[in-house]
Structures are given as C-alpha cells and as structure tokens.
Amino acid sequence: SLTQRLEGIFKKLRGRGTLNERDVGEALREIRVALLEADVNYTVVKSFVEKVRQRAVGAEVLASLTPAQQVIKIVNEELTRLMGAQGAELQWAPSAPTIVMMCGLQGSGKTTSTAKLAAKFRQEGKRPLMVAADIQRPAAIQQLQTLGKQIGVPVHVGGPGESPLRICQEAVRVAAAQHCDVLLLDTAGRLHVNTELMEELREIKARLQPHEVLLVVDAMTGQDAVNVAKAFHEAVQLDGVVLTKLDGDARGGAALSIREVTGAPIKFIGTGEKVEALEAFHPDRMASRILG
Amino acid sequence: VLSRGGVIDAASLEELEELLIAADLGVHTVTRLIDGLRRRTEGGERFDAARLTAAMREMIGEILRAGEAPLEVDRERPFVIMVIGVNGVGKTTTIAKLAAHYRGEGKKVLLAAGDTFRAAAIEQLEVWGTRAQVDLVKHQAGADSSAVLFDALQAARARGVDLLIADTAGRLHTRVNLMEELKKNKRVLRKQMERAPHEVLLVLDATNGQNAVQQAEQFSRELGVTGLALTKLDGTAKGGVIVNIIERLRLPVRFVGVGEGLRDLQPFVAEEFLAALFE
Numbered sequence: 001s002l003t004q005r006l007e008g009i010f011k012k013l014r015g016r017g018t019l020n021e022r023d024v025g026e027a028l029r030e031i032r033v034a035l036l037e038a039d040v041n042y043t044v045v046k047s048f049v050e051k052v053r054q055r056a057v058g059a060e061v062l063a064s065l066t067p068a069q070q071v072i073k074i075v076n077e078e079l080t081r082l083m084g085a086q087g088a089e090l091q092w093a094p095s096a097p098t099i100v101m102m103c104g105l106q107g108s109g110k111t112t113s114t115a116k117l118a119a120k121f122r123q124e125g126k127r128p129l130m131v132a133a134d135i136q137r138p139a140a141i142q143q144l145q146t147l148g149k150q151i152g153v154p155v156h157v158g159g160p161g162e163s164p165l166r167i168c169q170e171a172v173r174v175a176a177a178q179h180c181d182v183l184l185l186d187t188a189g190r191l192h193v194n195t196e197l198m199e200e201l202r203e204i205k206a207r208l209q210p211h212e213v214l215l216v217v218d219a220m221t222g223q224d225a226v227n228v229a230k231a232f233h234e235a236v237q238l239d240g241v242v243l244t245k246l247d248g249d250a251r252g253g254a255a256l257s258i259r260e261v262t263g264a265p266i267k268f269i270g271t272g273e274k275v276e277a278l279e280a281f282h283p284d285r286m287a288s289r290i291l292g
Numbered sequence: 293v294l295s296r297g298g299v300i301d302a303a304s305l306e307e308l309e310e311l312l313i314a315a316d317l318g319v320h321t322v323t324r325l326i327d328g329l330r331r332r333t334e335g336g337e338r339f340d341a342a343r344l345t346a347a348m349r350e351m352i353g354e355i356l357r358a359g360e361a362p363l364e365v366d367r368e369r370p371f372v373i374m375v376i377g378v379n380g381v382g383k384t385t386t387i388a389k390l391a392a393h394y395r396g397e398g399k400k401v402l403l404a405a406g407d408t409f410r411a412a413a414i415e416q417l418e419v420w421g422t423r424a425q426v427d428l429v430k431h432q433a434g435a436d437s438s439a440v441l442f443d444a445l446q447a448a449r450a451r452g453v454d455l456l457i458a459d460t461a462g463r464l465h466t467r468v469n470l471m472e473e474l475k476k477n478k479r480v481l482r483k484q485m486e487r488a489p490h491e492v493l494l495v496l497d498a499t500n501g502q503n504a505v506q507q508a509e510q511f512s513r514e515l516g517v518t519g520l521a522l523t524k525l526d527g528t529a530k531g532g533v534i535v536n537i538i539e540r541l542r543l544p545v546r547f548v549g550v551g552e553g554l555r556d557l558q559p560f561v562a563e564e565f566l567a568a569l570f571e
C-alpha cells in the first residue's frame with residue numbers, strides 16, 4: 001500500500017520535527033506513481049502533487065504521527081477536499097417536473113443509471129417518467145421499457161421517425177399532463193468528438209433547459225476522462241456526475257480528473273447491475289480508494 | 293539526463309513519457325520503456341527528440357507485432373467463438389460485426405444469445421442478427437445461459453454451420469459466482485465438442501485505463517483467453533494498456549472496433565496502432 005511505501009521512505013528519518021524538501025520529494029514520487037496507477041490524468045497528478053509539496057515542506061510532524069503518516073494525512077485531506085462535498089444531491093426544480101438529462105460515452109451505464117435513479121425517486125414518493133431518447137442503439141427502447149416494468153415507472157417512447165429532441169419535448173408535455181415530478185432523459189451514448197451528436201445534445205439542453213445534466217462515467221475510464229469531461233462540460237455544462245461500476249476493482253482516478261477539470265460533483269455511484277445498486281458518493285472513501 | 297557517454301534531450305524524454313502515459317500505457321510500463329530507451333542510447337551519440345521517438349516507436353512496435361496473430365477459423369467446423377468481457381465494453385456489437393465479416397467471406401454463421409440476464413440483451417442481438425443476415429439461437433430471458441449455448445452448438449453442428457459465435461452477459465472479473473457461470477458455459481461447450489470453444493475472445497474497451505490489465509489477467513486465469521478484441525478506438529482513447537497486456541500475457545489482438553456500425557471492425561495491425569499511438 002502507499003502508506004507502507006511511504007513508511008519505507010521515512011523509516012530512516014524518525015524523530016525529525018519537520019518535513020524537509022528532500023524527504024518530501026521522494027514521498028511525492030511515490031504519490032505520483034500511486035495516482036497514475038489509479039488512472040488519475042497525468043496533468044491532474046502534476047498539479048495535485050505540487051499542491052501537496054507546498055503544504056508538506058516545512059510542515060510540522062504531529063507528535064502522534066510518523067513523517068509518512070503526516071504526508072499521507074496531507075494527501076488524504078487534499079484529495080478529499082478536491083473530490084468535493086459529500087452528499088451533493090440532485091437539485092429539485094422549484095416547480096415540477098424536474099428535468100434530468102443523462103449523457104456520456106457508449107456503454108458507460110446511462111440506461112441502467114436512469115432506471116436506478118427513477119427507482120430511487122419512486123421509493124421517495126415521487127412520480128418519475130423515463131424518456132427513451134436513444135433511437136439508434138438496437139433494442140435501447142426495449143431495454144428502458146423492460147427496466148421500467150421492473151421498477152413500476154412509465155417510459156415515454158417516441159413515434160416512428162421522431163428525433164431525440166422531439167421525443168424529449170413531447171415527454172415534457174406528457175410529464176406536465178400526468179403531474180410527474182421528475183423527467184429522466186436517457187440519451188444515446190456518443191463520442192465527445194462526434195460533432196453532429198454533440199450538437200444534438202447541445203440542442204436538447206438548449207430547448208429543454210434540464211435542471212440537472214449528469215455525465216455518466218465508467219469508473220474504469222483511463223487518461224481520456226479529462227478529454228471526455230471537458231468536451232461534455234463545454235457542450236452542455238454538467239451539473240453532476242454518476243460514476244458507475246464501482247463494484248469492480250478499478251481505482252477510479254477518473255473521478256479526480258473529472259472533478260478537477262469541470263468542477264462537477266459526483267452525485268451518485270453505481271455499485272452493481274441491479275436497479276437497487278445506486279449509492280451516495282463519499283469523497284473520503286473515494287480518496288482512499290484512489291490512493292490504494 | 294545523461295546516460296553513460298550519450299546525451300539525451302531531457303525535455304524530449306519527459307515529453308515522450310507524458311505522451312505514453314496519456315495513451316494509457318501505464319506508469320510502470322512507461323518507466324520500463326524509458327529505462328530501456330536510456331540503455332539503447334548509451335554510446336556517445338546525441339539523441340534528440342526525433343531519434344528518441346523513433347527508438348521508442350521501434351521498441352513498442354516490437355511488442356505490438358508479437359500481438360499480431362489473425363484468427364484462423366477454418367481448422368474446426370463449427371468454429372466456436374465465445375465472447376466475454378466486463379459490462380458495456382462492446383461484446384454484443386463486436387459479435388454483430390464478426391458475423392457480418394465472416395458472412396462476407398461466404399461463411400455460414402450462427403449466433404447464440406448467451407446473455408440471458410440483462411434487460412433486452414436478447415432483443416439487441418436479434419436486431420443485429422437480422423441486420424447481419426445470420427440466424428440466432430435463443431431461449432427466454434432468465435434462462436440458463438449454459439442451456440442456450442448447449443442448444444446453439446447442437447444446432448450449429450446439425451446445420452453444418454461454419455462459425456458459432458456466443459454472446460455472454462457482461463460481468464466484472466471480481467464477481468466469483470459470475471466467473472463460475474462462465475466456466476460452466478465453457479465446460480458445457482467442451483463436453484459436447486472436444487475442443488470447443490475454439491476461441492475465447494476477451495473484449496476490452498479502449499477507454500478503460502489500467503483496470504484492463506486486471507480484466508485480462510483475471511479472465512485469462514479463470515477462463516483461458518485465446519484472443520482479444522479492442523473496441524472504441526474511434527474515440528480519443530488510445531488503448532495503450534494493450535502494450536503491457538500483449539507483453540505480459542502474450543495474447544494476440546484479433547480485431548479492433550472503430551465504430552458502432554456493422555462494418556466498423558478491422559484486423560489488428562501493429563503499424564496502424566503504433567501510428568495512432570504517436571499521433
């Protein structure tokens with residue numbers, strides 16, 4: 001573990017009162033490796049390590065801690081602070097329906113997460129309506145309909161030839177008519193470099209003015225997370241992130257990268273394939289997971 | 293950054309290191325490569341950015357070429373391909389592309405809807421089957437996946453099909469019970485036909501980072517993987533994890549996925565992958 005590696009570095013320095021430049025330098029190299037192993041983007045690692053250096057050099061080693069533990073304490077605090085406040089919740093609109101738009105790369109878990117959120121809101125006594133706005137993936141509509149039946153939440157499906165934008169606009173009318181509290185738009189997976197599809201997303205955002213735009217990201221995402229997050233943020237101004245597949249053993253460094261470049265908080269995490277597998281985000285737990 | 297006698301442009305070396313880390317090769321692999329590069333550049337000559345890059349390209353190219361081994365499907369009939377991998381990587385879509393590819397070669401292809409778990413997984417493969425103009429063997433949702441594969445293989449042999457491609461449900465390699473299910477799927481095929489499945493194809497997503505290494509290791513250890521497919525290379529992710537995976541596990545990369553359409557499948561060509569890596 002990182003703590004063990006740092007203990008090794010500091011073993012020879014017992015009894016020093018403050019952390020000097022060279023001790024910290026070596027420790028920072030270990031921290032850099034740990035973060036890169038965890039898939040944190042290398043530019044984010046650079047700036048993060050620099051922040052830690054500034055706090056660590058000359059820092060007092062608390063009587064109860066070893067130098068290694070003191071550095072770890074600083075790293076953990078910085079990471080947790082970066083990961084953002086705990087329990088960043090969905091912001092409910094002043095008047096119904098609250099419109100939530102799910103977006104992200106192919107296969108990240110949007111459709112499943114849409115159903116998970118809908119199930120959660122239904123449990124909380126709300127009236128959700130899911131919108132099958134992915135008309136390109138084979139059986140995407142059936143996928144959302146099947147999930148809708150499982151959780152007892154209706155799904156709005158468009159007519160033949162209707163564009164995703166039209167489907168969403170029609171859904172808003174339906175939601176108002178049926179007094180739904182929250183409208184969840186499940187959009188098609190798309191590449192951030194697909195100009196046409198990013199424009200489609202921009203248009204849905206512009207015309208529907210969703211109260212929450214959530215980027216759904218696979219926790220296994222590597223260095224590319226920064227590029228994806230930046231592009232989606234520029235296109236539709238993200239309000240939050242859903243980080244999925246955290247039930248695996250990916251360290252999840254993408255979470256830090258995304259937070260760093262967009263400022264968007266992680267609002268929910270996916271912890272399994274079942275519709276109940278949605279949890280609140282804990283920045284401190286994520287920080288220690290990333291550090292390994 | 294002075295090597296014994298040689299001179300390396302330190303800034304270029306750092307730039308190269310960052311390029312490779314950004315491409316998801318992984319910090320440990322990159323460190324190894326950079327050390328190897330340093331050794332190669334000892335000998336008194338000056339290595340500037342261009343020469344460093346060329347030398348690094350050569351080193352990585354060597355590893356990638358070892359991973360170039362096209363799938364040979366004519367040695368068995370039906371040739372059975374079992375497609376596995378974690379959730380959402382592109383298994384079902386890759387199967388559709390493979391079906392179209394082999395049908396285009398005049399082969400008779402049959403698909404097995406082995407994902408009996410995920411919502412509308414069978415329907416998804418059915419749509420693809422229709423588009424690729426190949427038949428599909430399926431049971432109802434929630435059925436035993438081994439029973440589907442068993443029936444599909446029986447049908448494949450009875451119909452004199454050239455290729456049987458089996459879809460399986462996505463699963464994380466950390467789920468012991470799901471890995472056991474996959475092992476049972478494999479046993480059931482093997483019991484019916486001596487060397488089936490002839491290819492256990494692990495699908496990896498190019499947008500994944502270092503976890504792809506764990507996926508390759510675990511699926512390999514538990515199932516015995518014989519080939520890889522790397523999808524979503526049409527994005528900006530470079531899929532650099534494959535360098536470490538090829539080197540450590542000696543697994544060939546059969547195909548790369550470059551889009552969501554039926555024709556968006558290409559054979560893995562080391563030179564092309566290398567060129568994209570350094571773009």
Ligand SMILES: Nc1nc2c(ncn2[C@@H]2O[C@H](COP(=O)(O)OP(=O)(O)OP(=O)(O)O)[C@@H](O)[C@H]2O)c(=O)[nH]1
Binds near residue numbers: 104245462
């Ligand atoms: N283990 C695990 N699997 C998940 C999680 N979230 C989603 N999945 C699985 O990931 C796969 C992809 O999920 P989808 O919901 O279809 O992803 P998507 O983003 O809608 O995909 P596209 O619409 O094709 O872009 C499915 O097999 C899901 O069951 C999670 O938190 N944990």
Ligand SMILES: Nc1nc2c(ncn2[C@@H]2O[C@H](COP(=O)(O)OP(=O)(O)OP(=O)(O)O)[C@@H](O)[C@H]2O)c(=O)[nH]1
Binds near residue numbers: 523
């Ligand atoms: N851009 C791009 N998208 C791809 C590629 N391959 C698959 N996809 C997309 O990725 C998403 C997931 O593909 P699937 O084939 O459903 O993946 P899967 O592994 O079968 O997913 P599960 O069965 O849920 O585990 C779909 O939206 C596909 O269109 C590729 O090479 N490029």
Ligand SMILES: [Mg+2]
Binds near residue numbers: 110111140188189
């Ligand atoms: Mg979807």
Ligand SMILES: [Mg+2]
Binds near residue numbers: 407459462
């Ligand atoms: Mg599938």
